Amino acid sequence: MIKEEYPKVYLYRRIVQAKLFIDSNFMHKIDVDDISDEAFFSKFHFIRLFKSMYGKTPHQYLKSVRIEKARQFLKEGKSVTEACFSVGFDSLSSFSGCFKRIAGESPSNYSKQQEMVKKNIDKKPLAFVPSCYAYQHGWLENSNFEEASK
């Protein structure tokens, strides 16, 4: 361990603790004050340290976690409205705007696209597997997985 370069381990631990607080509380109405309280820092000192470690302000990070989780919910088949409220947004319009800025497309487009992918996976799962891997597994010889699992 390089002690001279890692002297403020308590600082790292407090910022990491705040990051983990965001990871497990993104679905609630939390703001930077709550997060900086969690790390026992003044708000501005906290924002500066957080950004230096993660490249994003706590607020930007919170938004990215919420949108990432929303993508997961939409992929699993939740509606846009359900995804919106499940990740801590309280209005559909702010959710849609934020989603589009971060994911590059609207949540409804993303949802439709995922639905189509799911249908294609159900129809032709092997189309998603490079054939070298499918061959190694022996999947090419028995591609009727539904039959196989009965």
Added chain:
Amino acid sequence: MITKMTVTNVNVIDQDSAYDFYVNKLGFRVVDDIPMGPGTRWLTVSPPEQPDLQIVLFPVTVSKMFPKEVAENLIDLIKKGIFGCGVFTCKDIFATYEELKGKGVEFIKPPTKEFYGTEALFKDDSGNFFSLQPINNFNDEEHS
């Protein structure tokens, strides 16, 4: 001309356990999780900021690729920690080290200054090891 790597694999002993490690501990995103018949699935993940690289969590089971003896030997070597599978980068190695250690990831080397920059080594749930380095190890002029 080869332009980039899109799919690579890590041989794992148990896919369910590997899913938990790579998704819930390392924070990777699931790209594909497709059932391929009884007891087998196509499972790939990506590092959060590298969606175009799929890492296949490839189970070492007796198959066309791994006859029984090969599978057993390979599992044995993986468990012994013989295989280094690559380098992951992060913005801040100390913050990442603290977070992963707190989540139960086993480090075989804490962040340490080497001639090429700061590096830590950690093991996955199967026994494969990876290097963890800050992105600025790769940003200096010598690498460009």
